[in-house]
Amino acid sequence: MKQLTFNSIKGNIWLEGLFGLEKENLRVDTTGKLALTPHPAVFGNKLKHPYITTDFSESQVEMITPPLPEISQAVGFLETIHDIVSLELGNELLWPQSIPPILPADQQIPIASYDEDGAEAREYREFLAQKYGPKNQLFSGIHFNFSFSDKLLEMLYRKANTAISFDDFKDEIYLKTVRQLLRLRWLYVLLYGCSPVVDPSFELRCKMSPYPVDKNVIALSIRNSCYGYRNFDDLYPDYSSVQAYKASIDQMVKDQKISAPKELYSAIRPKFIQSPDHISYLEFRCIDIDPTTKAGISTEALHFLHALALYGLLTDEPDDFGPKVQQQANRYHTGVALYGLNSTPFLIDEERQNVWHKTQTLIQEIIKLFELQGIVYPEYGKALNQALLLAQKPENRKVYEVLSGVVKDGYVQYHIQKAGEYLNDSRDKSYQFHGLEDMELSTQLLLREAAKRGVSFEILDRKENFVRLKKGDNIQFVKQATKTSLDNYASILAMENKLVTKKILGEHGIRVPRGLEYTRADEAKTDFIFHQGKAIVVKPNQTNFGLGITILKENTDEQTFRRAVDIAFEHDTTILIEEFIAGREFRIFVIGEEVVGILHRVPANVTGDGIRTIRELVELKNQDPLRGKGYRTPLEKIRLEEAEAMFLKQQGKDFDSVPAKGEVVFLRENSNISTGGDSIDFTDDIPDSYKQIAVLAAKALNVKITGLDMIIPDVSTEATDDNYAIIELNFNPAIHIHCHPFQGKNRKLNEKLMDALGY
């Protein structure tokens, strides 16, 4: 095999590619018994859901991420699907371990059920249950799919200056990577293997010995060992070319070693998607579920694995990868899986190399290679250094944490406790799409709902929160969650223009604050007679924190009026004189002809208990997991800064004051959520008559999605022609404030939006 060298290509281009994950998790009841209930109906057709389906068993949830441009995104996506599934399981939990939980008798293990379209899938599973036994099928794990970027491959191709075609060249690249990873995979298992024990109810069988073995086996990775689920025969595909690879597998089928190519359980599989003749990506299949993390896999482990693949590609192959070499590689793999718990040196090959010494040497070589290729990416550097530390102190590996937990609490109890912790975390983070935390919460919520419904999506412009949703023929472009194809452009423009909005609403008999605009003080003053005797607000056109605003509830004195005009003009060159409408402001969210959420915002505040200081009350309130910093959570932490101190001072208070029991102390004048304000759900507390007006307003502008701001003086009385006013219609209202309010129900606007979009 001709060696490939690409030393002259430098930089992070080497890390570019697409990364995806598939994870199996068994559903269990709270006592750790395999759940015998059906897959949750909410996830619809198993064969069509792109992200959530079942594997062999009805109780074996399979979660699949799309190919994503960063490993961290793939892990985040997986964690999000994990969250979504967890929250739909009622009293069941996701079993956070590759080794199965407490299993019933073989015949009671539910094989995945399908409708008539799934007849073939069902048949194959029945065949597997027959051949390998259903329990063996319940070993669960994680597959890591990855490809190199087209740009990198094209650059390698140009550098190679070869006569073969680009497609053939790509196959060579991928096959070399496969061969090298097969040689090196033991290294991954050694550091990250994590299936050390089984429940006493589980009968292990080693393929080398057909009899059940000691149930007290303890190993680094039982799943990766001879006890794991694998082909009966040693099978050695030919990895020298795509053609040879395919031919060798066809021969195995012909020889009835396997029933079909998919029954070949190799540690790494080349995948053929775009074309049957060329490799699209690689699938790495040796990953144990990590019980110490909710997603079951850490980005560190995957960064290390990816680095290992690059190392393999960029270094020379020591030998031809024939059956003998493959057999040896398999021996390393299972050897490490069985004996890798030893933190003292042990031998892994004929040359009698010290495994830990060899591991450290290899990792140092990878680190050097990254330096040489100019790859500078903190997350990868961290992962490599972490791996080196593990090689130096093997007892720091996760598997020991699991083992000590199992020793302390018992196998089932330890994993059930972990599952419970993860479920709580899933509940606390139910507003979040992991890996997309930099996107707006409204978009994260919409994408969660898309993932739940099996609507595949693609992020077109991440900064812009611009995504494409797709299910069947229904393709939708959505920006910032609420900018959709449901609204026509003209209506958006009408909402955007406050003048136009007010005019149209007015024509439809809907109450809006009447007002006039002035750019000259003398004209405004001349109009005193026009405004005389009315309740008015004199205000700068644009204002912050209420500066320059005067409310004249009677407006009888001309001097006061003239002074108010002058004050407003001190803050802007355009002022407004509008009628004053007293009352609370409500955000009314309308979709189609339905009011789906009503919210009222209150400035940052605490309620006294007669004991705690304001500072302590704020700290207590800030413990709510919905409160965070930097708009990554539905609510913001209340700050104890200058603005708050000043506002308290006006009330004769400071952070160390102790409010009386029940006393509400405000720390801000403005009610923005961004400065620690509270959002209070009023959806069920506003009379229908106001909701009807909101729907009427949306219809007047021919708007399908809008967040309408209405002032209502008294929510206990029905709406009349005159006891409310609509301030504006927002064409891009946030949804997360209605989903995770400080007080009140989750109005699930992400679900409502997905309904409206036809999913």
Next chain:
Amino acid sequence: MKQLTFNSIKGNIWLEGLFGLEKENLRVDTTGKLALTPHPAVFGNKLKHPYITTDFSESQVEMITPPLPEISQAVGFLETIHDIVSLELGNELLWPQSIPPILPADQQIPIASYDEDGAEAREYREFLAQKYGPKNQLFSGIHFNFSFSDKLLEMLYRKANTAISFDDFKDEIYLKTVRQLLRLRWLYVLLYGCSPVVDPSFELRCKMSPYPVDKNVIALSIRNSCYGYRNFDDLYPDYSSVQAYKASIDQMVKDQKISAPKELYSAIRPKFIQSPDHISYLEFRCIDIDPTTKAGISTEALHFLHALALYGLLTDEPDDFGPKVQQQANRYHTGVALYGLNSTPFLIDEERQNVWHKTQTLIQEIIKLFELQGIVYPEYGKALNQALLLAQKPENRKVYEVLSGVVKDGYVQYHIQKAGEYLNDSRDKSYQFHGLEDMELSTQLLLREAAKRGVSFEILDRKENFVRLKKGDNIQFVKQATKTSLDNYASILAMENKLVTKKILGEHGIRVPRGLEYTRADEAKTDFIFHQGKAIVVKPNQTNFGLGITILKENTDEQTFRRAVDIAFEHDTTILIEEFIAGREFRIFVIGEEVVGILHRVPANVTGDGIRTIRELVELKNQDPLRGKGYRTPLEKIRLEEAEAMFLKQQGKDFDSVPAKGEVVFLRENSNISTGGDSIDFTDDIPDSYKQIAVLAAKALNVKITGLDMIIPDVSTEATDDNYAIIELNFNPAIHIHCHPFQGKNRKLNEKLMDALGY
């Protein structure tokens, strides 16, 4: 009658109101004979068209403006309807005179024809023809409708501190204005009357003498005189209250003086629209068509008239306006109409006042009143000073210009010549909506088409070019002509985002320039191997005038490539390396699934004739009426400024160089229309295969209206997969460039848009 005084209300609030015009114009052939053809079918149903209909005769076009907030807008609107009608008349012209042209025998004068819905209208016209003779019905004139603003009326009401209701108060205001204007109307006729002679074929009858009179009558305003069209009897309505007014007219009907209230031809009519019991606005009916202006009326005359109305409202009434006073006012009116050509003093009343002296005194009083009330509005000031000048030099009145033209060329010939001039002007200005010249040309063109089709419209936000169209149930909001309800918001956002556009087009197999973005020079340089051997453009992300752009047609030398990267980074922090696609750029306008216009832009240029200098050639080219300054015309004048001089200098030329015959000299590098570039229509010159791709691209983004920019290297060959590239889709493309190109056909995109909007 209680006198009203409002001295304390100051400022231009007095001028606020709504103003509308109605004008009759007879259609004539080029010899000045009344046209006997039907009203142009293009204007549809006469009873439903809000702007263009017929009056008594089928040949008597009636043009109606909506109420508008400025007199200048009303005049502009009228002129635009005049333009629109003129351009649809084939060989006919609009007769620019209140006195009819050459008329056929009575029985040949075509009374306006209607479909069955117009039976009543037809019947009434036949009754009028019978009663007054059809020729008398052909006196044509202009009616001026005006109302005071609600704000002014409310302020007056508050000031009046009266016990009566606001509605009754408004009636009082309007009735006082009617009475005063009836007293003062002679003043308007004296200055602006303009129907001095008749064609010999026309038989004048004075209602005081039933016999035909001397055909050689010369008067200031025959139409306003006893020879004009008027009721047989002297009729004196009671103007003391709305109730009395209505009762007095009902009595006339009862007495069979008139058949219905509408048959009462008073000089000023109160109009009842919102309610049958309260006045909505006033109609002033004494305006002669002014043959010296295309619209038939000048803003000056109307500003004066409006000022006269305000003067009447603001000054005390001298007496009760009973029949005797009314009779006297009528005498003044007809007296002035008959004898007002005298520029020497003549008497108009019992008190033997010198008419010119009285006129000057009154105008000076109006000017003083405006000062007193703080009304400062240059156009009104100009109009009042102009009126004063006419009173001082009566021979400067327009009527003398008409008379001297008639004397020189003959009555028919003079007016036909004027009509021809106006038709040419209508043709030259066919891109313009007068009075809305500050709006974008695309919007002006769309509104012209709306006016033509009888789609009423309202300007919601003038600066924003935001309008509302309405015909029957079809209400459309349109911003900047092409932002409409036809497009969904998501598609607009996809077009707006170049990244997303390219991605979607690419997925649909549509060719877009491939490229990569860089923010670091070292990364761009590392990618040399990726770009090597390709035709590329290295450019700053944002650039002006091609600065910092390097085109590398082969890109074989790494040093050159690295230099190009550095140069680009000198101009921006983000650079693009895109494939280079040679060819001309075309703007392809798509509506629905149809390509409706294709345009190519060429930098400012002149073609030599071997004689003229570049300066002279530019001046010649700039005479095109389509070329103007400041984007008020479809093309801009070529400038002879620094940029042009520098660009010529690079070619070894200056403004005084004489290019060879046929030589094309460019004065600019950029092809923008705004710097004098030419727009060349290619709609019929691009093979269909490219058009199909453009439509496919629009469909890929689910876009209904778009201006797509495509590079085509060779328009003589059909499109292949690879011989074109789409640069972008514009969601707000201008339409005027396709309607009035420098070279090629008017593609009438305003018509196509109105079709698409369902009108």
